[in-house]
Amino acid sequence: xxxxxxxxxxxxxxxxxxxxxxPAGILLAVAVGSLWALSIDTRFLYLLVYVWFGVIYGLFLQxxxxxxxxxxxxxxxxxxxxxxxxxxxxxxxxxxxxxxVTLTGHNTFHAHALGWHVLxxxxxxxxxxxxxxxxxxxxxxxxxxxxxxSALVIFSISFSQALVVTAGGWLDALAPSAWAESAAAKGMPxxxxxxxxxxxxxxxGYIWDRKGATLAEMLGMGEPGMTAIFINTFVNAIxxxxxxLVALYFFYYRKSYLRKTAKTAPTLADELGGLxxxxxxxxxxxxxxxxxxxxxGLHMWVxxxxxxxxxxxxxxxxxxxxxxxxxxxxxxxxxDPGYWYITTQEAQWGGWVLENLGFEMRDNVFFGxxxxxxxxxxxxxxxxxxxxxxxxxxxxxxxREFKWKMPTVETATFAIVGGILMxxxxxxxxxxxxxxxxATVTNGDPSGWIFLIGMVGGGYVGVKVxxxxxxxxxxxxxxxGL
Amino acid sequence: xxxxxxxxxxGEWTLNVTGYxxxxxxxxxxxxxxKIASGEVLTLLFDNPSSGESIASMCEAEGxxxxxxxxxxxNFVWKIRKV
Numbered sequence: 001x002x003x004x005x006x007x008x009x010x011x012x013x014x015x016x017x018x019x020x021x022x023p024a025g026i027l028l029a030v031a032v033g034s035l036w037a038l039s040i041d042t043r044f045l046y047l048l049v050y051v052w053f054g055v056i057y058g059l060f061l062q063x064x065x066x067x068x069x070x071x072x073x074x075x076x077x078x079x080x081x082x083x084x085x086x087x088x089x090x091x092x093x094x095x096x097x098x099x100x101v102t103l104t105g106h107n108t109f110h111a112h113a114l115g116w117h118v119l120x121x122x123x124x125x126x127x128x129x130x131x132x133x134x135x136x137x138x139x140x141x142x143x144x145x146x147x148x149x150s151a152l153v154i155f156s157i158s159f160s161q162a163l164v165v166t167a168g169g170w171l172d173a174l175a176p177s178a179w180a181e182s183a184a185a186k187g188m189p190x191x192x193x194x195x196x197x198x199x200x201x202x203x204x205g206y207i208w209d210r211k212g213a214t215l216a217e218m219l220g221m222g223e224p225g226m227t228a229i230f231i232n233t234f235v236n237a238i239x240x241x242x243x244x245l246v247a248l249y250f251f252y253y254r255k256s257y258l259r260k261t262a263k264t265a266p267t268l269a270d271e272l273g274g275l276x277x278x279x280x281x282x283x284x285x286x287x288x289x290x291x292x293x294x295x296x297g298l299h300m301w302v303x304x305x306x307x308x309x310x311x312x313x314x315x316x317x318x319x320x321x322x323x324x325x326x327x328x329x330x331x332x333x334x335x336d337p338g339y340w341y342i343t344t345q346e347a348q349w350g351g352w353v354l355e356n357l358g359f360e361m362r363d364n365v366f367f368g369x370x371x372x373x374x375x376x377x378x379x380x381x382x383x384x385x386x387x388x389x390x391x392x393x394x395x396x397x398x399x400r401e402f403k404w405k406m407p408t409v410e411t412a413t414f415a416i417v418g419g420i421l422m423x424x425x426x427x428x429x430x431x432x433x434x435x436x437x438x439a440t441v442t443n444g445d446p447s448g449w450i451f452l453i454g455m456v457g458g459g460y461v462g463v464k465v466x467x468x469x470x471x472x473x474x475x476x477x478x479x480x481g482l
Numbered sequence: 483x484x485x486x487x488x489x490x491x492x493g494e495w496t497l498n499v500t501g502y503x504x505x506x507x508x509x510x511x512x513x514x515x516x517k518i519a520s521g522e523v524l525t526l527l528f529d530n531p532s533s534g535e536s537i538a539s540m541c542e543a544e545g546x547x548x549x550x551x552x553x554x555x556x557n558f559v560w561k562i563r564k565v
Contacts, residue, residue, distance in 0.1 A: 018555070065532035070504060074536050078508045082539040133503035138532075142503070145531060146556070149503050256543040281542065282535060396556075401531045403556025411503060463505075470509060482487050482513045 018402065023394040030055060030390060041322050046306050046315055047380040053299040054387020055394070057292065057340065058141055062392035062401075064288020066090075067138030068433040069129035072459035077130075077467070081252040082282045088241045088248075089279065089289030090296075094442040095237035097297020099229050102443075106304025108338025109443035111212035112430055117202075118447050121429020121436065122454020123461075128421025129433075130462030131414040132156075136342035136422065136432035140385055144392025146404040149415045154346060154385075156419025157426070161343060162350030164427045165366035166359075168197040179205030189330060192368050199427065203365045207430065214444030232444025240441070240449065245275065253278040296340045296438070303338040315380050316372060327352075327374025334372035335381055341435045343426040344371055345381035352376060366427075429454070487514055493522040500529050500557065507533035508540065511562075515546060518564055523549070526560045534558055 030051065037044040060066065070083040101107045112118070129135050132153040134142050139157070142150035175198045183194040183205035194204045215236040216228035249271075257274040258266055266274070280286050312318055316333035319325070328334055335344050347366070351373050355361040362368040376382050396402040407415060426432045429451055431439075437455065440448030474482055485506070486498045497514045499507040507528045514524055528534070541548045541562055550561040 065535045067504070067532060070532060070536065073505050074508065077505050078512050078536060078540050080508070080536050080539040080543065082535060130505065133505060133530075142532070147503060147530075253543070256545065259545065282539060285535065396531075400553070401556050403529055405501065405503070405529065408501065411501075466505065467509070470506075477484075482510070482517055 018397055019400055020398070022402075023397045026390050026394050026397075027055075030387070043310065043318050043322055046303075046310065046318055047378070047383060049299070049302050049306060050380045050384040051387045053295065053302075053340070054384035055391035056295050056387075057137070057384070058144055058388035058391020058393070059395050060288045060291040060295070061137060061141035061388065062144060062395040062399075064282075064285040064292075066141070066285060066288045066292065067134050068437075068455075069133070069135040069138055069459075072126060072456050073130050073463055075248075075252065076460050076463040079252055081248040081278065082285055084248055084252075085245065085279055086282065086285035086289040088245050089286055090293040091438065091442055092238055092241045093290050093293025094296045094438065095233050095241075095293075097294050098300065098443050099233040101297050101301040101304065102229055102232075104301060104304070106301050106308065107443065108300050108304050108307070109439065109445070111214050111217070111443075111445040112436065112440055112447045113207050113210035113212045114447045114450070115206070115210045117207070118429050118436065118450045119454040121425045121427070122451040123425070123458040124428060125422050125425025125432060126455035126458025126460075127462040127465075128418040128425060128458070130459055130466050131418030132422060133414070133418075135434075136346075136426070137340075137388060137434055139419075140342070140388040141392035144389040144394075145396040146393075146402045148405055149407045149411045152407055152412055152415040153419040153422070156416045157343060157423040158346040158350035159354070160350075160420040160423030161347035161427050162354055162361070164424055165199045165347065166197065166351070166354075166361055166364050167199065171198045172196065172201070174198045175201035175205070181205070182209055188365070188369070191330065191363060192365055193363050194365060197364050200365045203370075212445065212447070215446050216444055218446075228444075236444045236446055237441050245279070249275045249278050253281075293442075296442075300339045307338070319374070319378060324374075324378055327372050327378060329367070329369050329372040331369065333370075334374050334379070335370075337381060337435070337439075339439050340384070341381055341431070341439065342385060343423070343432040343435060345379055345385055347371075347423075347427070348373060348379055349376055349382060352379075425458070485510055487517075490525070493519070494525065495522060496525045496527070498527040499533075500527050502528070503530050504533055504536075506530075508536040511537050512540065515544070515562065515564055520564055522564055524562045524564065526562060527558070528560075529557050531556070531558075534560070537562075 034048050068087055071087040074080040134150055139150040139153040179201040180195050183201045186204050188194045194200045214232050216231040221228040263270050314333040315336035316328045351361045351367050367373045429436045436451040437448045488496050490496050495518050499510050507530050545565040547563040549563050552559040
């Protein structure tokens, strides 16, 4: 009896550890780490903002099982609009929050260049994430749940990007001579060798020749006045969101809703009720959408305020002032979007590792000029990604959903191949589902909708290929009874 | 771990997709629900939390009854009665 009671007591203690002490320990570690950083230099506050917003994003992502890959994939694979609805709620809220931030004068967003690369990048990215089981941010939060397949996806995205932006040799043939000529005409420093490396020629000879603009700017409104804010917020974001929600309702939700409510001749009120019911049918997802939208806007505002406080335009200036010059680009900057972003900092992780393995990683535009290659301990957006993992781990442990999940040959292959495709897609489009879609459409930049079209197209093809593979595998294994 | 799908008798089936991430669990569940007869019960074992959200929404859309939901340390055991 005593042994049994002791065993039960031990099991109870273990459970308490996992559910309460471990999450509290993670939060305490982040808090102690933050205080340690501030004790070194109070200007690390700028970096810590990324850390703590990352933790908040991780909490919401895990709470709502919020993954933009699911938004696209589940529509085609199992006809479930849950996550697509959640994504649209988040876009709507972020757009409103971004408008408020713009009014305060602290909006840190810059529009992306518009061109075919956004569509193609979205296609490749969307095709890839069907196989990885998560988008860029989804893979981070699932890593926080103990899913090592998702950790493998992050690893794959990181290194594939680092290799894509530095690759040369025969790949240079991918760049038309017009890109090489245009890149050469930019007068960049010799150390960047912009006419060598296809990605350098793509960036300097193609991307830089295209303008990025918000919808209001495209319509000739340069200053962020009320009309411009209305156009960027409502015409570019809120109205398209409403149209997409109505389309999701009619194509994916209406039939089952009318069947459940026994409405044979629905009125407009019934249809609006159905639309509302669709939006709140997964409360976790809807709440996460609202929270992510609001905090993404708040993140932008806090960073904007800090930039004003420190009188800087980029974190590189602060790093330099603090004496950390090693990872800066040749113009003294580092990647510092000022808002939620995922893939570029992951490329920096991969690039930093490769550089420390002896590879030359800075003779290119991506690391050498635009983003720098800081030590991960000084990579502010990188800490946001780590914060997402930790925030998700806190909630997954507290909800008893944390579980180490080891890759198999099959799942590891999907993670690596899908991650490589996501990395390539993200670099072509200059961002992922967060940087190239979520952050753009909500700040008046229509290029994000082009990325979404590509992502949806890629997701559709990906689901077709995945289904074909699944059927082939089951047939090979004698059907598995299915 | 390989996926398994078995008829456990008396109109009950078990689908085990433990170890799989999205989109495997929800896609196998959809196929399993297509395979079993109306009124039969599918016991579903999985450990990918986000798949649970999709499967619950799928059941709601198709009218299938999610009659039991158990969870222990990241392992989920759900029972679905096909409408």
